[in-house]
Amino acid sequence: MKIGYPCINLSIGCSSNRTFRLKSYSENRLVDTVTNNLHCLWKILKFNVFHNLLFFRITSDIVPFASHPICHFDWRTFFRSELAAIGEYIASHDIRISMHPGQYNVLNSPDNDIVNRSIKELKYHCDFLDALNLNAKAKIQIHVGGVYKEKDRSIMRFIKCYQNLEKSLKQRLVIENDERSYTVSDCINIHAETGVPVLFDVFHHNINNAGLTNSDALSKVIATWSNRDGVPMIDYSSFKGNGLKIGHTYSN
DNA sequence: CCATGTCAAGGTCAC
């Protein structure tokens, strides 16, 4: 089993999440920021290897505004050698990688523009992992999306959209149960139609479990991961007594 | 220099 954490390392004094305001966008600003972010990512990964933390979620901010219409910069070519070097380090130390695009990615929205923007953003994540030359075990985790007061049809829209995604993206995409709308059981049903692996978020499940125990949920989600997808990923986080969220760990 | 309002984006719920 591998254990890790998402995005931010509080111990080494750099951030791979650095970004800037859209208003201050420029190519120079982007290059500066991505240079910093990749450099810091590299430091984080080395720190992680030293501490035997072989699972890491790379921040979506690693290339700010990558899928925004304002960005025409070919960052994959510009940073080719750095990206390849980081990818090689990841592969040689057998580090497991995930990414988790934010809540604005909604593949089942009734609004086509929102769906298309979401696909573009997911493609950026896919491009980044591709640029690291990582195999299909490096995953992109998303939630199913909105309910729109018609859950069955909303699930159908997700399935249709997923089926029409290009293969390279489908190979990396996994869905995660959320705390409100789509439970593990819902995700398992979507898996049955699409084959998409289900990432088990224990914390969300304990808020909204639809009568399924942790251990039943666990055995069901594990079965959705094939050899090509790698060891199943689990998202585990906890609350401090006062209700503040104190952190995440992940295992796989 | 520091405090604090705001940041690309959607959906849901409390009020």
Place this chain on the structure above:
DNA sequence: GTGACCTTGACATGG
């Protein structure tokens, strides 16, 4: 109907 919340930090403005 408005605003807080979501993975949370960090940018950017005004003092």
